[in-house]
Amino acid sequence: MKLSDLLRETYSAISMNKVRSGLTILGIVIGIGSVVAMISIGQGAQGEIEANIESIGSNLIMIMPGMQAGVGTQVRSGWGAAQTLTQEDAEAILENISLVAAVSPEISKRYQVTAKGTNTNTSVIGVTSSYPAVKNRELEIGSFISDQQLKNLSKVAVLGPTTRDDLFGEGVYPLGQKIRINKVDFIVIGVVKSKGGTGFGSQDDMIFIPLSTAQRFLSGDKYVTTINAQIKDQNLMTLAQQQITFLLLERHNIFDPQMADFSILNQSDIVEAASSVTNTFTILLAAIAGISLIVGGIGIMNMMLTTVTERTREIGLRKSVGAKNKDISSQFLTEAIILTFIGGVIGVILGWLISFVMTKFFDITTVISVFSILLAFSVSAAIGIIFGYYPAHRASLLNPIEALRYE
Amino acid sequence: MIELLNITKIYKTVSVETKALKNVSFNVKDGEFIAIMGPSGSGKSTLMHILGCLDVPTSGKYLLDGRDVSQLFDDELAEVRKNKIGFVFQSFNLLPRATVIRNVVLPLVYSNVPKIEREKRAKEALFNAGLEESHFNHLSNQLSGGQMQRVAIARALVNNPFLILADEPTGNLDSKTGEIVLEAFQKLNFKQKRTVIIITHEFYVAEHARRIIHIRDGSIIKDEINHHQRIIKL
Structure with a gap:
């Protein structure tokens, strides 16, 4: 048939x-x-x-203070709860480890922020000038925090688009406006582009200020809550992670890796x-x-x-x-x-x-x-x-x- | 030439053994018109199944066109039916809701005959079976009983078989339409010299054949030439 x-x-x-x-x-x-x-x-x-996950940057290794979970250790203090990392750690990583292309230390905490009668509760992040490159952020208007402003402890702020809308309403030109964070006045010098994104908290609702200013006027100490390190080659992430671990152990005078006072998160691990x-x-x-x-x-x-x-x-x-x-x-x-x-x-x-x-x-x-x-x-x-x-x-x-x- | 030699068919169930045919032997020459007659239960249906290669005998030899077909497997029997035998059934067995042409070409579908050739042969067969051309594209269930049986005859003819085997072909028809169908068989026998075997229990139907084989209780009791063959001229 x-x-x-x-x-x-x-x-x-x-x-x-x-x-x-x-x-x-x-x-x-x-x-x-x-x-x-x-x-x-x-x-x-x-x-x-x-x-x-990709949008937070590429080839990222995130170092955060806190104990690494070890054998027999059930208790693990939360990220950022401990204060062990400093800006010097970040600089040492950039200097000593050739696989690292850039570092961006940051300090973040939530504050009540006010501006002309409106107010909002948002994350305020102290950053250095390397932040936009490492974390893959672009500016919508104005400029980002410069090395000069960092050195001068300038009271300047760059807003996330959601925060700008919350504080000034849509359609208001924000540059030059004053905002008040924890009783300190800051001048808005820029707004970053929206990243959208859901899941790990909105990346559009935040305020960036110079790291040095944040340490001096807001936290009052020299610690940072995260160090982001950008690695040159995606295939060398694991090696870079090891090198950073050894460097920091040495700097913190810790001999047993189980007792490390920081944890390292590899971006590809998160993706996986x-x-x-x-x-x-x-x-x-x-x-x-x-x-x-x-x-x-x-x-x-x-x-x-x-x-x-x-x-x-x-x-x-x-x-x-x-x-x-x-x-x-x-x-x-x-x-x-x-x-x-x-x-x-x-x-x-x-x-x-x-x-x-x-x-x-x-x-x-x-x-x-x-x-x-x-x-x-x-x-x-x-x-x-x-x-x-x-x-x-x-x-x-x-x-x-x-x-x-x-x- | 068809030769049956000591054909015996035994049906077995768990407890009973029935001898449907006992040592039946006869020959059929090419171009004969035979009626196999007997009451129900005589074994004529079993004989028809064996003649039509739908079943094989328990013992004995059946030579069809020179080939022993008494020991073949299912698919080999199907091959023999396809090439050598055309069936006409009491209840027509046409495909419902299919056109006359499609019904007639059915055997050719299984012979891988090209489509254009099929239609040509189907029309020829329908013409020989005496169906008017205006009905060729009707659906089979729109036809009268007599027309349906002529379609069935055309289907039996279309593969140019060695033997046409009709099982009570007039059983579902009134006597007048029955005569039309019997006339069609006679024409095929007279004009085309086709070998036709009709299985029937009615003497009136058997009278139209040239030779009548009487069968009873699984044996042939009389095998005679019908000198009074009733010829239908319509």
Whole structure:
């Protein structure tokens, strides 16, 4: 039997009972559609989280004060709670470790900030002039904190776009305005560009001031809460992390690495950890959607078994005019595969629509990948074969004499 | 030439053993028109199944066109049916909601005959079976019983078989339409010299054949030339 004949037979069989074929296809459509939609949501979330992490800078190593969790140590003090790192540590890292391209020490704390009657509670971050390069920030208007202002302990501030809106309202020119942080007046000299971003707290709601000013007027000590080190080569992150660890241990006179008074966070570790979480999330979503796909497959099998019983005489006739067992089984198998294939195509479109609606109306990032579409197609074809095989096999084994007598 | 030699068919269930055919032997020459007659339970249906290669005998030899087909497997039997035998059934067994043409080309689909060739042969067969051309594109369930049976005859003819085997072909028809169908068989036999075997329990139907084989309780009781063959001229 030729393939074209097989397809013609299949077409007429499927169109013979449109309602039943339609409902069976619907089962597959829902299954494939939800798998595609769920994978797109999962991958969207993964992409967004990774982009968030990337947006804080590239090739970053973050050093924070506090104990590293060691063997037998269950207690771990929070990052930033301890005061062990200084600006000199940061400078030493830049000087001694050739893999480090730039460092940006910072000190951050939340303060109540006021300006002309309005006020807001936001993070105030003391930074050096290297901050924009290391943390990948750009200015919208004005200028960033300069080395000169750092040296002079200038009372100048650069605002995040959200903070600017909170303090002055939208559309007000902020440069030159005065704001008051912890009873100290600062003059606004710039506004950074929005980074958007959700997840790890908004990066748009913050105020930057010179590190030296923050130490002198706000914290009153010489400690910093984070040192960001940018590494020259992404492949040498681990080596750089080791070198920084040894340098700081030496500087802090600590001999046992277990007792280190700082912890080091590697950006690629964060990405990896986040990816593994979202991967699990995606697999979970897809698995739940997969259950409906199996139900759809059972629907196919149910329909094919009914069809075989209904068309017993037809099978008998086909055998009497010379159809072999293989001809009969391939006819019914093709029917099952075509049903699931149609369901697969519509399902992919449905899944695409669902994720489009999710993005458009619910602001959920989704990614439709070629992988998920290929997966959907191969799964639907496999379901057609698996659930269509048994009915087709049963049909092919019918005895032509009994099949012709069947009422 | 068809030769049956000591054909025996035994059906076994768990407790009972039924001998449906006992040592049946006869020959059929090419171009004969035979009626196999017997009451129900006589074994004529079993004989038809064996003649039509739908089943194989328990013992004995069946030579069809010189080839022993009594020991073949399912798919080999299907191959023989495809090339050598055309069936006409009591209840027509047409594909419902399919056109006349599509019904007739069905055996050719399994022989991989090209599409254009198929349609040509189907029309020829329908013409020989006596169906008007205006019905060729009708759906099979829109036809009358007589027309349906002529479509079935055309389907039996289309693969140019060695033997046409009809199982109670007039059983579902009134006597007038029955005559139309019997006339079609006679024409095929007279004009095209086709070998036709009709299985029936009605003497009136058997009378239209040139030779009548009477069968009862699994054995042939009489095998005679019908000197009073009823010829239909419509």
